[in-house]
Amino acid sequence: MFIGLALGELASAAPTSGGLYFWTYKYASPDWRNLLSWIVGYSNTMGNIAGVASIEWGCAVQLMAAVSIGSNLTFTPTTGQIFGVYAALLALNGIVSSTATRLIARLQGLYIVLNVLLCLSIIIALPASTPAEFKNTASYTFTGFVNLNGWSSGFAVVLSFLAPLWTIGGFDGPIHISEEASNASTAIPWSIVSAIGIASILGWAINVALAFTMGTDVDSIMASPIGQPMAALWDQRFMMGTSILTSCSRQTFAFSRDGGLPFSRYLYRISPRTQTPINCVWASVFVSLLLGLLAFAGPSAINAIFSLAVIGQYVAFSVPIASRFLGGIAWRSGPFSLGKMGYPVAIVAVLWMMFSIIIVMFPTTPSPTAQGMNYTVVVGGGWIVLCIIYYYFPVYGGVHWFKGPMANVELETESLSKVERVSVSLTGEKEFGEDSQE
Incomplete structure (x- = not known):
C-alpha cells in the first residue's frame, strides 16, 4: 500500500503512459536523468513482460493440472504440452489486447466482477463443502507454523513473501493506460490504491479460508502428484493475463514512442482501425513466448520469471519515487496528494522494495543444487547488463541519441x-x- 500511495502521487501529478521512466526523467538530477530513465524504461518493460509470461505460465500449468484431475491422474502433461497451452493462451490474450480500447474497458469490468465472485466462491463455498475432519482450529489457522525447506524459521517467513509480492504487484497497470482514461489525474491514483486494498482484503480472506480447510498434513499437499492444488483457479489467471498484457503493450508503446527500444519506429505505430498499439501487443507476446522456453531448462529456470517480474517492477518503481525527493527538481502535486506524509511513505516504500529485491533472489533451500538454484539473478542481471551495454555502445548506443521523453x-x-x-x-x-x- 505504501508503494501504491507513493506511485499514486506521481501519477496524479503527471498521468502518462510512460509513467515511471517519464517521472524519472522529470525529477532526477539532469546529470543522471537520461541513464536512469533508460534503466527504468527497460526494467519496467522487463517486469511487465515477465509478468505476462509468469501469469500465462501459471495459467497453463493450472489448466493442465485440472485436466489431470479430470482424468483421475491418468494423464500427466509434459513440458512440451504445457508450453503449447502457454503459447495458445498468449495468442488468445494478444487478440483480446489488440481490440479497441472501449471493448477492452468493458471486458475489464466483466473481469473485475468475475474475479470478485470467484474469490467469494472460495471464501464461502470451500468452508461449506469441507468435511469436518479437514477443518482446522482457529489456533492452528492463525498461529500454526510449518517449515519445509531447511531455512531458520524466521528467514523461512521472509522467503514466503515471494507469493504476495508477485500476486499484488501490478501497481503500474493503471498508469500505462493514463492516456486512454478520463480524469486520469484523479482516477489513476485512486484505481491503484483501491485495487491494492481490495486485493489485500480478498486475498487475506482466501488464505484464511484455505488455512481453515486444508487439514494439517502440509507435506501430503505439497507432494500431491497433481502439483497444483489451486488448479480450480486457472480461469481467474487468464483474466489477469489479458489485463497485464494490455498494460505491458502500453508501456512498450510509450517507451518505443520515445525511441527507447530496438525497432521503435515499427513498434509505436497505432492501428488506424482499433486505435491501439497492436505491434507492441504482439512484440510483448513474442518476448513472453521466448521467456517461456526457460521451462525446458527445468522448474527452477521457469520459476525465475516469477521473481523477475518483481525485480523488474521494483527497480522501475523505486527510482522515480526516490528521484522525486533526491533530484532537486520542484514538485507540484496533483489532486491526489499525501502532503507532508509523502516523504515518510516514500522512504518506507523504497526500503521495502530494496529489501524485497534481495529476498526474491534467494533459493528455496539453503544448500541448493544446480537444479534447485534460483536463477533470477542471472536472468534479471543479464537483462540489466545488456540494457546498460546498449546505452553505452559506441556510435549506436542510447547515450548518443536517447534524450528522454520527446x-x-x-x-x-x-x-x-x-x-x-x-x-x-x-x-x-x-x-x-x-x-x-x-
Whole structure:
C-alpha cells in the first residue's frame, strides 16, 4: 500500500503512459536523468513482460493440472504440452489486447466482477463443502507454523513473501493506460490504491479460508502428484493475463514512442482501425513466448520469471519515487496528494522494495543444487547488463541519441493577447516559446 500511495502521487501529478521512466526523467538530477530513465524504461518493460509470461505460465500449468484431475491422474502433461497451452493462451490474450480500447474497458469490468465472485466462491463455498475432519482450529489457522525447506524459521517467513509480492504487484497497470482514461489525474491514483486494498482484503480472506480447510498434513499437499492444488483457479489467471498484457503493450508503446527500444519506429505505430498499439501487443507476446522456453531448462529456470517480474517492477518503481525527493527538481502535486506524509511513505516504500529485491533472489533451500538454484539473478542481471551495454555502445548506443521523453504533438492555443504555438509531449510536458506566457 505504501508503494501504491507513493506511485499514486506521481501519477496524479503527471498521468502518462510512460509513467515511471517519464517521472524519472522529470525529477532526477539532469546529470543522471537520461541513464536512469533508460534503466527504468527497460526494467519496467522487463517486469511487465515477465509478468505476462509468469501469469500465462501459471495459467497453463493450472489448466493442465485440472485436466489431470479430470482424468483421475491418468494423464500427466509434459513440458512440451504445457508450453503449447502457454503459447495458445498468449495468442488468445494478444487478440483480446489488440481490440479497441472501449471493448477492452468493458471486458475489464466483466473481469473485475468475475474475479470478485470467484474469490467469494472460495471464501464461502470451500468452508461449506469441507468435511469436518479437514477443518482446522482457529489456533492452528492463525498461529500454526510449518517449515519445509531447511531455512531458520524466521528467514523461512521472509522467503514466503515471494507469493504476495508477485500476486499484488501490478501497481503500474493503471498508469500505462493514463492516456486512454478520463480524469486520469484523479482516477489513476485512486484505481491503484483501491485495487491494492481490495486485493489485500480478498486475498487475506482466501488464505484464511484455505488455512481453515486444508487439514494439517502440509507435506501430503505439497507432494500431491497433481502439483497444483489451486488448479480450480486457472480461469481467474487468464483474466489477469489479458489485463497485464494490455498494460505491458502500453508501456512498450510509450517507451518505443520515445525511441527507447530496438525497432521503435515499427513498434509505436497505432492501428488506424482499433486505435491501439497492436505491434507492441504482439512484440510483448513474442518476448513472453521466448521467456517461456526457460521451462525446458527445468522448474527452477521457469520459476525465475516469477521473481523477475518483481525485480523488474521494483527497480522501475523505486527510482522515480526516490528521484522525486533526491533530484532537486520542484514538485507540484496533483489532486491526489499525501502532503507532508509523502516523504515518510516514500522512504518506507523504497526500503521495502530494496529489501524485497534481495529476498526474491534467494533459493528455496539453503544448500541448493544446480537444479534447485534460483536463477533470477542471472536472468534479471543479464537483462540489466545488456540494457546498460546498449546505452553505452559506441556510435549506436542510447547515450548518443536517447534524450528522454520527446515532444511530438503541436497544438495552437489562444492566449489573452495572441496565438502561441505550444509543443505538447504525449508524455505530459509543455514547451513554450521564449516570448510566450503559460
